[in-house]
Amino acid sequence: MARMKFLCDAERCIECNGCVTACKQEHDIPWGVNRRRVVTINDGVPGERSISVACMHCSDAPCMAVCPVDCFYKTQEGIVLHDKDLCIGCGYCFYACPFGAPQFPQAGAFGVRGKMDKCTFCAGGPEKDMSDAEFKKYGRNRLAEGKLPACAEMCSTKALLGGDGDVLAEIYRTRVVTRGKGGEVWGWATAYGRPDTSGTGAPVPAPGGAPGGATPAPGGKS
Amino acid sequence: MMGTRAGLMLAGAAALALAGCGERPQVLEYKQGSYQGKPDTPPYSNAPFNGDKTEWDRAMATRAQNQNEYKRTR
Numbered sequence: 178m179a180r181m182k183f184l185c186d187a188e189r190c191i192e193c194n195g196c197v198t199a200c201k202q203e204h205d206i207p208w209g210v211n212r213r214r215v216v217t218i219n220d221g222v223p224g225e226r227s228i229s230v231a232c233m234h235c236s237d238a239p240c241m242a243v244c245p246v247d248c249f250y251k252t253q254e255g256i257v258l259h260d261k262d263l264c265i266g267c268g269y270c271f272y273a274c275p276f277g278a279p280q281f282p283q284a285g286a287f288g289v290r291g292k293m294d295k296c297t298f299c300a301g302g303p304e305k306d307m308s309d310a311e312f313k314k315y316g317r318n319r320l321a322e323g324k325l326p327a328c329a330e331m332c333s334t335k336a337l338l339g340g341d342g343d344v345l346a347e348i349y350r351t352r353v354v355t356r357g358k359g360g361e362v363w364g365w366a367t368a369y370g371r372p373d374t375s376g377t378g379a380p381v382p383a384p385g386g387a388p389g390g391a392t393p394a395p396g397g398k399s
Numbered sequence: 400m401m402g403t404r405a406g407l408m409l410a411g412a413a414a415l416a417l418a419g420c421g422e423r424p425q426v427l428e429y430k431q432g433s434y435q436g437k438p439d440t441p442p443y444s445n446a447p448f449n450g451d452k453t454e455w456d457r458a459m460a461t462r463a464q465n466q467n468e469y470k471r472t473r
Contacts, residue, residue, distance in 0.1 A: 247432035253441060260436025303437040306445045320442035323458035329466065340463035348467040355469060 180255040182342035185228040189336035192227040196328035203327040204316025232278035232296035240270035264292040299326040
């Protein structure tokens with residue numbers, strides 16, 4: 178079963194904000210709500226890095242744990258969605274989320290803070306697929322159309338990848354092995370090393386690299 | 400008199416020492432909530448896939464590989 182995930186390659190992200198624009202345009206997101214945003218570390222300093230951040234559709238999502246009205250659910254594909262008809266706009270999910278993904282419109286029935294809005298992985302919500310009600314509440318349902326999230330599909334440098342986590346890991350592994358840089362980071366083999374299918378217990382070598390695809394840094398955990 | 404006072408002090412000390420034994424855990428046990436909202440349908444349940452999950456999976460895999468330029472440019 179597919180586990181839908183996002184992956185952002187900081188070596189490739191050029192901070193163009195194309196993903197942010199694509200998301201806003203695709204779902205007709207109002208002012209003040211940013212389902213996706215680009216975060217730059219060491220902005221203006223040589224070697225700065227940018228990554229595109231939105232809901233990461235956590236496997237054990239803290240927003241689901243803290244919601245007092247239990248309006249969150251997880252689809253078969255591992256996408257974390259919520260029912261806006263049930264949301265009371267309390268903001269607990271915002272405090273719980275390590276990525277700042279939940280967004281709150283600054284006007285509406287609840288005064289200064291409306292019902293929570295967040296990235297849906299372009300999977301809509303609990304309304305009839307591709308209906309007007311679904312679009313108005315949750316945005317376009319691209320997954321029902323057989324498409325991947327707009328932000329990832331339109332990324333010009335393909336820094337932002339979206340789709341089945343295993344497929345994304347394979348694409349990223351190939352990329353890192355080809356460019357010969359990036360595999361030295363801590364935890365590389367744990368995150369992107371191929372699973373052992375031989376039954377011998379030994380890590381499976383990846384093309385052009387050490388077990389798992391690259392050599393870990395000295396003293397680093399592989 | 401001294402014995403009574405010592406006994407009282409001993410009883411008081413024992414009561415203080417044993418006070419912790421009756422302490423109950425004050426941490427709430429977290430219980431996973433269950434979704435209370437409306438049910439949702441799988442993304443392949445409507446047209447154009449009409450419930451064909453295999454076809455939907457294939458479409459997803461094709462779209463995902465469009466992000467792999469090493470494959471696209473070969």
